[in-house]
Amino acid sequence: MQSKAFPDAASIAVAAADVICKQLEEKPDILICIAAGHSSLPLCEELIARYKKGAVDFSKAHFIAMDEWLYMNKTISGSCSDFLVKNLLSHVNFPENQVRLFDGLAEDTAAECASVKALIEELGGFDVMILGMGMNGHLALNDPGSPFDSTVRVSEIDEVTKSVGTKYFTDAPALSGGITIGLKEICASRNIILIVFGEHKQEIIQKLIDSPATPDLPASVLKTVEDSKFWYA
Numbered sequence: 001m002q003s004k005a006f007p008d009a010a011s012i013a014v015a016a017a018d019v020i021c022k023q024l025e026e027k028p029d030i031l032i033c034i035a036a037g038h039s040s041l042p043l044c045e046e047l048i049a050r051y052k053k054g055a056v057d058f059s060k061a062h063f064i065a066m067d068e069w070l071y072m073n074k075t076i077s078g079s080c081s082d083f084l085v086k087n088l089l090s091h092v093n094f095p096e097n098q099v100r101l102f103d104g105l106a107e108d109t110a111a112e113c114a115s116v117k118a119l120i121e122e123l124g125g126f127d128v129m130i131l132g133m134g135m136n137g138h139l140a141l142n143d144p145g146s147p148f149d150s151t152v153r154v155s156e157i158d159e160v161t162k163s164v165g166t167k168y169f170t171d172a173p174a175l176s177g178g179i180t181i182g183l184k185e186i187c188a189s190r191n192i193i194l195i196v197f198g199e200h201k202q203e204i205i206q207k208l209i210d211s212p213a214t215p216d217l218p219a220s221v222l223k224t225v226e227d228s229k230f231w232y233a
Helices: 009-026 038-052 080-089 109-122 159-168 183-187 199-210 218-224
Strands: 002-005 031-034 062-064 067-069 128-131 153-155 178-180 192-196 229-232
Touching (some): 192 218, 199 229
Parallel strands (some): 031 128
Antiparallel strands (some): 153 178
């Protein structure tokens, strides 16, 4: 894992957008995954600005979401899918049939997981993976204790994730679990960037820098991936 400190979140967003644009130039039909959450907002804004200027084209690209709260989907305000639609997908030109969001309301969640996993494999894995890190060190909805070889699945979430997750909703719901890509899919991605910034994240940033690779701190799995990037401010 390659760690780099940036002066601010905007600088990280520009650097991450540069990586995405370069990959799109080399391979227009790349598969992209961007985390739903505040850590992605500056990057989403940067990508939208570039798209409006005609500097980036997603018309051949594919997008698969990282995760979703259990019993939620894009129809529910505050859900992960709703966040992605409102803050990125509705503003750029990903074709609708090339965007796959998780449906946490699916009657058969095992089938939903299998469907997403099969699509990732069909498309050859992720070309670009943009991650955020939770206050407990989670990646996607892989909370502490998640095996490093975990794959697409319904996941348990801890009290930290349940508490922090309510900030995305007007009326705080009782969050009971998630449906998520696993750490295995994350680590198999060809370009991995973990973005973390803010005063409230300084303690977990330092913990990740100091920690060995351990399931107790899911983000530390990136220390097993030599060319993964950890960009923080």
